[in-house]
Amino acid sequence: MQKTNELDSLTFAAMLRQGAVQLGRDKKVINDLNVFPIPDGDTGDNMLMTLKAGCDTLKNHLGTLSELASAASSGMLLGARGNSGVILSRIFAGLAKGLQGVIEADTETFTKAMQSAVEEAYKSVPVPVEGTIITVLREGVADADASSDLNHYFETLLEAMQVSLDHTPELLQVLKDAGVVDSGGAGLLSIFRGMNDALNGQISEEEIVPTTASAPTVELDKFTENSTLEFGYCTEFLLRLMRSKVNLDTFDENVIFDYLNRVGESVVAFREGSIIKVHVHTFTPGVILNEMQKYGEFLTIKIENMALQHHQSTNQNNASFKTPPKKYGVVTVASGEGLIDAFREFGVDEVIAGGQTMNPATQDFLDAFAKINAQHILVFPNNKNIKMAADQAAELYKNADIHVLPSSTIGEGYYGIGSIDRDNPNVDEVIASVTEIMQSVVTGMVSTAIRDAEGEQVSVHTGDFVGYSGKQLLSDSPDRETAAKALVERLGAASRDVMLIFFGEQVPQNEAEKLIADLQTQYKNLEIMLNNGAQPVYDYIIVCI
Numbered sequence: 320m321q322k323t324n325e326l327d328s329l330t331f332a333a334m335l336r337q338g339a340v341q342l343g344r345d346k347k348v349i350n351d352l353n354v355f356p357i358p359d360g361d362t363g364d365n366m367l368m369t370l371k372a373g374c375d376t377l378k379n380h381l382g383t384l385s386e387l388a389s390a391a392s393s394g395m396l397l398g399a400r401g402n403s404g405v406i407l408s409r410i411f412a413g414l415a416k417g418l419q420g421v422i423e424a425d426t427e428t429f430t431k432a433m434q435s436a437v438e439e440a441y442k443s444v445p446v447p448v449e450g451t452i453i454t455v456l457r458e459g460v461a462d463a464d465a466s467s468d469l470n471h472y473f474e475t476l477l478e479a480m481q482v483s484l485d486h487t488p489e490l491l492q493v494l495k496d497a498g499v500v501d502s503g504g505a506g507l508l509s510i511f512r513g514m515n516d517a518l519n520g521q522i523s524e525e526e527i528v529p530t531t532a533s534a535p536t537v538e539l540d541k542f543t544e545n546s547t548l549e550f551g552y553c554t555e556f557l558l559r560l561m562r563s564k565v566n567l568d569t570f571d572e573n574v575i576f577d578y579l580n581r582v583g584e585s586v587v588a589f590r591e592g593s594i595i596k597v598h599v600h601t602f603t604p605g606v607i608l609n610e611m612q613k614y615g616e617f618l619t620i621k622i623e624n625m626a627l628q629h630h631q632s633t634n635q636n637n638a639s640f641k642t643p644p645k646k647y648g649v650v651t652v653a654s655g656e657g658l659i660d661a662f663r664e665f666g667v668d669e670v671i672a673g674g675q676t677m678n679p680a681t682q683d684f685l686d687a688f689a690k691i692n693a694q695h696i697l698v699f700p701n702n703k704n705i706k707m708a709a710d711q712a713a714e715l716y717k718n719a720d721i722h723v724l725p726s727s728t729i730g731e732g733y734y735g736i737g738s739i740d741r742d743n744p745n746v747d748e749v750i751a752s753v754t755e756i757m758q759s760v761v762t763g764m765v766s767t768a769i770r771d772a773e774g775e776q777v778s779v780h781t782g783d784f785v786g787y788s789g790k791q792l793l794s795d796s797p798d799r800e801t802a803a804k805a806l807v808e809r810l811g812a813a814s815r816d817v818m819l820i821f822f823g824e825q826v827p828q829n830e831a832e833k834l835i836a837d838l839q840t841q842y843k844n845l846e847i848m849l850n851n852g853a854q855p856v857y858d859y860i861i862v863c864i
Contacts, residue, residue, distance in 0.1 A: 322468040323518055325423040328387045332377045334514040335391055339370045339527045341513025342506060349509065352502035362502035365404040370510065371527045372398020373411060383422045388415040396591055397557070397619075403503040405555075405587045405598045406443055406452055410507070412591065413439025426472050430465040433476075443589045446580075450490025452503030458483035459511075473515040480508045488644070489689050495718055498643040542626045550625035551602040554583075557618040558595040558611050565614050567593055578610060594618070600625070647741050647749070648693030648719070651732050652679060652701050655854030658729065658821060665736045668693070674729075674856065678705050684712030688719065695746045697739065697753070698723045699732035722750055727789075729821070729854075730762030730862030761815075763788040763806045765799065765859040776809070784858065799826070800834055803859050804841075812842050815863040821852030822859055834859075 323330070342349075346363030376394030377387060392415040395408035416439065417432025418424060424432065437460050440453045447453055459480035465472050487501040488494040494501060516522070558575075560567055572590040575597075579586045583599035590596075595615070601607055604622050611617070649667045653659050654674045662670050669687035673679035688696055696719050700706040706723060713721035726732040738756040743749050765786045772779040774792030779785045786794035786806030794805035812818060818838070822831035828851065835849045852860060 323470050324468050325425055326384060326429055326469055326518075327423045328382060328384045330518065331384055332374075332380075332387055332391075333522055334517040335370070335377065336374050336527070337517035337522055338510035338513035339367060339374050340523055340525045341516065342367050342370060342509045343525065343527050345505070345509040349502050349506045352499045352505055362403045362506055365402075366407050366503070366506040366510070367527065369395050369399045369404035369407050373408075374527065384424055385415075385418050385421045388418045391415070393591075396594065396596060399596065402585060402587055402598050403452060403506060405589075405596060406440055406503065407507070407510075408596075409439045409443040409589055410436045410456060412589075413437065426465050426467065426469050429469060430460075430463070430472065433460045433463075436460070439589075443587050446586075448491070450487040450494065451501050452507050454487065454490065455480050455483045455501065455504035455507055470518060473511070473518055477508070477511060477515060480504075480511065484508055485692075486690070488692055489718070492718055495644065495692070542624055546626065548602060548624075548626070551584075551600050552604045553598075553621075553623045553625050554601055554604040554607065555598045555619075555621045556596075556608070556611070558597065558615045559618050560593045560595065560615040570614075575611070575614065579607070582607060644692045644694050644719070646694055646744065647739065647746075648691035648696040649699070649736060649739065650684065650687045650691070650696060651699040651726075651736060652705055653729065653732075653854070654856075655821075655824065655852045657850055658852040658854050661733065661821075661850060661852070662736065665733070666739075666741075667736060668696075673705065674702055674854070678702070679708060681708045681712045681715070684709050685716055688712065688716045688721065691719070693719055695720045695722060697736075697750070699726040699735060700724075701726050701729050701732040703727045720746070722746065724750065724753060724757070726757055728760070728762035728862075729860050730819070730864075731757040731760045733819070733862065734760050734864055759864060761788065761810050761863045763793065763810045763861045763863075764857045765794075765803050765806060765861070766857050768795070799858055800830065800837075803834055803861070804837065806859075807838060807842075807861060810861065810863050812838075812845055812863060815845060817864050818842075818845055818847045819850065819862040819864075820847065820859055821850050821854060821857075821862075823857050824853045824855055826858050831859075 346367050349363030373391035373395040376390050380387060380390055392412045395411055399405045399408040413436035414432050417435030421428055437457045440456055441447050444453065459476050462479035463472055463476035484500050484504045487504055560570060572595060575595060576588050579588055579597065579599050583601040585600040587598040588596065599607065650669045650671065651662050651667050652671045652673045653662055654672055659670045668691045671679045671683050671687050698709050698721060700709045700723065709723045713723050724735060726735055735753045735757040738753050740749055740752065763786055765784055768779045768781055768783050768785040770781050772792060777792050777795045779792055779795045783795050783797050784799045784802035785792060786802045788810060793809040794802045796802040796805065820835065831849060835847055839847050854860065
């Protein structure tokens with residue numbers, strides 16, 4: 320792959336154009352990602368028209384990288400259409416600011432310019448909503464690798480943006496309900512894919528043609544004399560601040576922005592020099608326009624009845640953008656790198672760090688649920704002291720059906736998770752089967768006694784190694800191996816088929832292996848497996864089934 324260490328103006332212009340070409344290819348898919356109510360018509364076309372306006376500005380334009388980025392930004396400012404188009408124009412305005420005075424940009428300079436793009440995008444939205452185009456940009460830029468050439472930077476940028484895009488349904492319920500990712504984020508990813516192609520020398524001469532015409536056909540029967548104005552008007556305008564009305568040197572545009580946020584919704588607004596660009600949803604556009612004329616005069620105005628903008632999704636599938644929820648997700652609780660890895664090998668989506676002495680909070684479960692795109696999430700707390708927090712989180716979480724299973728030990732959780740039939744569409748049957756499996760599991764632990772205690776079968780002394788199952792004290796010895804062997808016997812190992820032992824972070828590998836060898840000699844018909852759980856608190860977790 321070629322290496323680009325310096326980005327010049329000609330390459331940047333080609334990248335913008337190829338970004339528009341790629342967006343043109345993907346626009347139909349991106350349009351279909353919209354969910355009702357659709358505030359701005361078709362996201363793909365809105366973004367394409369915005370980007371195309373920037374590209375058109377660059378035709379026959381010569382100059383430095385800084386000059387071309389500024390010219391493209393100005394073109395997008397004037398051509399921005401829709402909420403997503405306005406935000407897109409601010410992204411490239413931020414990029415232009417970051418490249419101000421730059422003749423050619425190395426990776427470090429371009430990275431800083433991208434960070435400026437993130438800042439400008441967030442400024443354009445008075446109340447930023449995560450799970451949208453701004454999230455995809457921010458997380459992509461944050462995770463991109465700027466340590467090498469520009470080609471590597473873009474490659475990692477695209478990877479990070481894709482991960483962020485796939486996660487947007489977890490941040491916005493409306494996306495999860497519709498089974499799609501954010502359309503604006505998908506459009507941005509499409510643009511940067513095209514830019515990356517051009518950076519790598521893959522340039523096409525396709526024409527950039529939005530689907531919708533500048534004067535789309537209005538379906539008048541969508542709003543008749545008997546209709547009720549339910550969604551209001553999508554109102555957009557460019558306002559030129561006038562010196563005859565305000566002092567341009569001291570005027571604070573927040574006067575306008577604060578007013579718009581009080582009287583409207585879905586506000587995207589910003590100032591560029593003496594121009595104020597506004598997108599707002601309102602039931603009274605005339606009132607807003609009259610207020611704005613206190614500060615300047617209009618360059619452009621567009622007002623659309625949002626009831627006429629609505630269109631149904633065609634539900635076409637596209638693996639690059641749609642992320643329909645899977646049937647089952649799994650959350651469990653464990654500590655120790657080896658234990659966590661073992662659970663992940665069984666297909667666990669999220670392992671919450673915790674267990675005895677460090678019980679996770681309700682919020683920890685909520686955070687884990689939010690990362691999983693599934694219809695049903697099965698939760699294995701693996702500790703009776705943790706189940707209550709899991710139950711509370713299940714009651715609070717509304718984006719999926721949460722099922723907290725009665726796993727009170729690591730052993731029950733481990734074998735329960737391993738028995739999940741993910742192909743069975745009946746969740747009640749799955750839960751019943753898993754619960755039955757867990758009831759057949761016996762788990763014992765070996766740990767250090769912190770005080771004297773008397774059990775029905777054993778007396779425990781402070782500092783000894785104690786073996787127990789549930790609340791039953793089953794063995795005690797100053798020697799860890801002896802305590803473990805006695806525990807195995809009292810767990811009924813002779814009548815079991817399989818034994819799995821996780822040894823903890825304080826147990827040497829050779830000690831654990833010697834224990835296994837001795838047990839295998841004693842229990843010849845028992846299949847015994849050893850894993851390095853690296854767990855705290857418990858020197859051994861012994862699981863029999």
